Amino acid sequence: MSEQLETSSPRIWVFIEQEEGQPHPVSWELMGAAGRLAEELPGSVVEGVLLGHDVAGIAPLAYRYGAKRVYMIDDPLLETYRNMPYGVGVSKLVTKYTPEIFLFGATTLGRDLAGTIATRVHTGLTADCTELAIDPKQKILAATRPTFGGNLMATILCRKHRPQMATVRPRVLPMPEPLAEAEGELLREPLDLKESDIPVRRLRLIPGEEQLNIEYADVIVAGGRGVGGPGGFKLLEELADALGGVVGASRPVIDAGWLSHEHQVGQTGTTVRPKLYIAAGISGAVQHTVGMSGANFILAINSDPKAPIFQMANASIVGDLYKVIPELIRQVKGTGNGQ
Amino acid sequence: MHSVVAIKQVPDTSNVRINPETGTLIREGVPTIINPYDIHAVEMAVRIKEQFGGTVTVISMGPPKAMEALIECIEQGADRGILISDRRFGAADTLATSYVLAHTVEALLAEGPVDLLLFGKQAIDGDTGQVGPGVAARLQVPLISNAVVIESFDPVARKAVVHRKIEQGIEVIETSLPALLTVEKEIAAVKRAPLPNLINAARYKPEMWSADAPVPFDIAQVGIKGSPTIVGKAFTPTAREAGAILSVAEKGLSETVADALEMIIQANVVTIQNHNGGRP
Numbered sequence: 001m002s003e004q005l006e007t008s009s010p011r012i013w014v015f016i017e018q019e020e021g022q023p024h025p026v027s028w029e030l031m032g033a034a035g036r037l038a039e040e041l042p043g044s045v046v047e048g049v050l051l052g053h054d055v056a057g058i059a060p061l062a063y064r065y066g067a068k069r070v071y072m073i074d075d076p077l078l079e080t081y082r083n084m085p086y087g088v089g090v091s092k093l094v095t096k097y098t099p100e101i102f103l104f105g106a107t108t109l110g111r112d113l114a115g116t117i118a119t120r121v122h123t124g125l126t127a128d129c130t131e132l133a134i135d136p137k138q139k140i141l142a143a144t145r146p147t148f149g150g151n152l153m154a155t156i157l158c159r160k161h162r163p164q165m166a167t168v169r170p171r172v173l174p175m176p177e178p179l180a181e182a183e184g185e186l187l188r189e190p191l192d193l194k195e196s197d198i199p200v201r202r203l204r205l206i207p208g209e210e211q212l213n214i215e216y217a218d219v220i221v222a223g224g225r226g227v228g229g230p231g232g233f234k235l236l237e238e239l240a241d242a243l244g245g246v247v248g249a250s251r252p253v254i255d256a257g258w259l260s261h262e263h264q265v266g267q268t269g270t271t272v273r274p275k276l277y278i279a280a281g282i283s284g285a286v287q288h289t290v291g292m293s294g295a296n297f298i299l300a301i302n303s304d305p306k307a308p309i310f311q312m313a314n315a316s317i318v319g320d321l322y323k324v325i326p327e328l329i330r331q332v333k334g335t336g337n338g339q
Numbered sequence: 340m341h342s343v344v345a346i347k348q349v350p351d352t353s354n355v356r357i358n359p360e361t362g363t364l365i366r367e368g369v370p371t372i373i374n375p376y377d378i379h380a381v382e383m384a385v386r387i388k389e390q391f392g393g394t395v396t397v398i399s400m401g402p403p404k405a406m407e408a409l410i411e412c413i414e415q416g417a418d419r420g421i422l423i424s425d426r427r428f429g430a431a432d433t434l435a436t437s438y439v440l441a442h443t444v445e446a447l448l449a450e451g452p453v454d455l456l457l458f459g460k461q462a463i464d465g466d467t468g469q470v471g472p473g474v475a476a477r478l479q480v481p482l483i484s485n486a487v488v489i490e491s492f493d494p495v496a497r498k499a500v501v502h503r504k505i506e507q508g509i510e511v512i513e514t515s516l517p518a519l520l521t522v523e524k525e526i527a528a529v530k531r532a533p534l535p536n537l538i539n540a541a542r543y544k545p546e547m548w549s550a551d552a553p554v555p556f557d558i559a560q561v562g563i564k565g566s567p568t569i570v571g572k573a574f575t576p577t578a579r580e581a582g583a584i585l586s587v588a589e590k591g592l593s594e595t596v597a598d599a600l601e602m603i604i605q606a607n608v609v610t611i612q613n614h615n616g617g618r619p
């Protein structure tokens with residue numbers, strides 16, 4: 001099989017992250033980006049890398065998102081993610097097939113793994129990119145990321161080492177439409193490890209209390225320090241319910257213990273990309289806005305007419321959120337004009 | 340028991356300002372702090388020392404000013420501080436940084452065993468979280484990232500049980516020792532430094548290692564030479580455009596809210612089923 005592989009065409013690889021056989025959507029977001037990069041790199045192919053146990057069923061989906069080929073290591077030792085066997089397996093694939101570019105989701109798993117691979121194969125890795133492009137002159141990956149807490153953007157290049165590696169957070173890139181049907185090639189590779197080679201074991205998993213899934217919510221009603229206390233979030237929740245959304249928050253809200261960390265949007269929280277983001281009592285610090293500036297529509301509610309959040313909102317209401325939100329709830333629910 | 344903790348001195352990014360004309364960082368007057376996660380790693384190492392005896396070594400690669408950060412760690416209860424500092428280490432990316440730190444640990448290993456390596460989850464200046472995984476890969480020790488609890492620690496059987504935070508919840512891992520943990524703040528709450536430690540730290544002088552002594556580093560692998568990535572350009576983020584600003588004080592509550600809802604509906608981002616407008 002491997003004789004058929006084009007040796008000259010640059011390979012753009014996407015790590016297909018899966019948990020219990022469920023592919024993580026960021027894998028497809030990355031496939032979309034890989035496809036756009038491929039257009040700028042003549043002759044290149046988009047391919048997926050898939051590790052796990054009993055995961056072959058994911059490959060056809062990868063073809064529909066644009067992978068021409070999937071390299072798969074399917075082994076019982078890969079049942080749950082462990083850094084060492086995944087690191088060994090993926091590094092072996094890289095050494096054997098020498099991809100030009102290799103993209104990972106900036107999830108807990110993706111960050112853990114990408115940092116390991118980059119060191120093992122001795123190359124550059126750019127974390128948490130917000131934009132991927134091909135530098136038109138040098139024909140290399142130009143990976144843009146925020147640094148210094150989002151105060152500055154930097155475009156990182158990796159000139160001589162291969163693959164050029166990057167991680168991207170879920171929801172930073174748009175989700176592409178899959179093709180209705182597509183064919184691809186599945187290449188199986190062995191892991192060649194024994195359980196006794198692996199220094200760690202998963203004893204158990206304590207499932208998270210809340211499966212909030214804020215990163216894939218279409219509507220987020222977020223509150224900040226201006227909400228003033230945990231009680232006020234009941235109001236935000238009511239509005240979120242009326243709009244079919246979830247509640248988000250800025251960091252002071254989490255630090256004060258008004259809501260759990262899963263709700264935090266921003267640099268040290270989650271990046272979100274909802275259709276509608278309502279920011280109430282949030283000033284608009286850059287560490288917050290880097291996590292939500294991808295929203296289609298931002299409505300800001302703030303009593304301070306000079307709040308920086310107004311500089312980026314599609315619509316802004318200068319007013320007290322304790323008056324504005326109840327009125328919003330009333331009007332959204334269509335229960336009268338609230339005079 | 341010997342724990343090694345890697346710490347970084349970082350600018351306090353909540354105070355970072357950007358020169359709008361040049362798009363570069365204004366470093367003057369920006370306070371530096373120990374990377375917030377790293378101080379919790381130090382605290383964890385000190386607690387293990389309190390329970391099992393042994394020593395805590397703190398290592399940092401950075402400019403001479405980073406001595407302050409090491410002394411602060413001595414105040415927190417660390418025994419030894421090593422600053423790896425050399426002009427040739429400048430402009431290192433994560434690959435070059437992980438080389439320098441791994442090589443330093445190797446030098447410590449030549450003196451005696453190391454049982455535990457603790458790193459912060461990420462540094463707030465670069466936010467990469469790559470250095471810990473890189474050092475673990477170089478030293479070929481198990482990596483446990485995003486650690487929140489050390490449930491049990493057995494230096495005799497050389498095993499530990501660690502909780503790590505993942506998207507699905509808390510993963511409980513058993514690992515052989517030595518292992519490298521990258522820690523979240525929950526790993527150990529930082530206590531106020533006790534007086535004897537402060538006195539100790541006031542007299543303490545961290546060691547200063549250069550690229551040549553006491554152990555030679557491979558110059559090809561450090562600093563800008565050893566860094567595969569370079570910054571092509573830096574710029575301030577492009578702002579979104581501001582939309583309409585509606586004022587409750589000027590238009591009245593229900594009118595303002597109705598206008599805002601109308602804009603949301605026009606933008607076609609959500610369907611609001613029962614909406615009948617706020618207008619009487």
Ligand SMILES: Cc1cc2nc3c(=O)[nH]c(=O)nc-3n(C[C@H](O)[C@H](O)[C@H](O)COP(=O)(O)OP(=O)(O)OC[C@H]3O[C@@H](n4cnc5c(N)ncnc54)[C@H](O)[C@@H]3O)c2cc1C
Pocket residue numbers: 149223224225226227249250251252253264265266267268269270280281282283284285286287288291301302303304307319320321322351352353463
């Ligand atoms: C390394 C680092 C990482 C960080 N990461 C994050 C992150 O991930 N996410 C994050 O959010 N922040 C983060 N921060 C913090 C960030 O810098 C800001 O401090 C934070 O976002 C401010 O939150 P806020 O807007 O809720 O609070 P404030 O800035 O205090 O703003 C409160 C706002 O509420 C308004 N207000 C008050 N009362 C009312 C009322 N009744 N009605 C309407 N408006 C009212 C005020 O006018 C004000 O604008 C980080 C900081 C650092 C240093």
Ligand SMILES: Nc1ncnc2c1ncn2[C@@H]1O[C@H](COP(=O)(O)O)[C@@H](O)[C@H]1O
Pocket residue numbers: 345346347374376377398399400401433436440457458459460461462463465466467468469470471
């Ligand atoms: N220059 C450095 N010196 C010592 N430790 C470092 C250095 N850079 C990074 N680290 C460690 O690696 C962790 C992750 O950093 P980073 O990968 O840069 O986000 C930090 O929390 C530190 O523990």
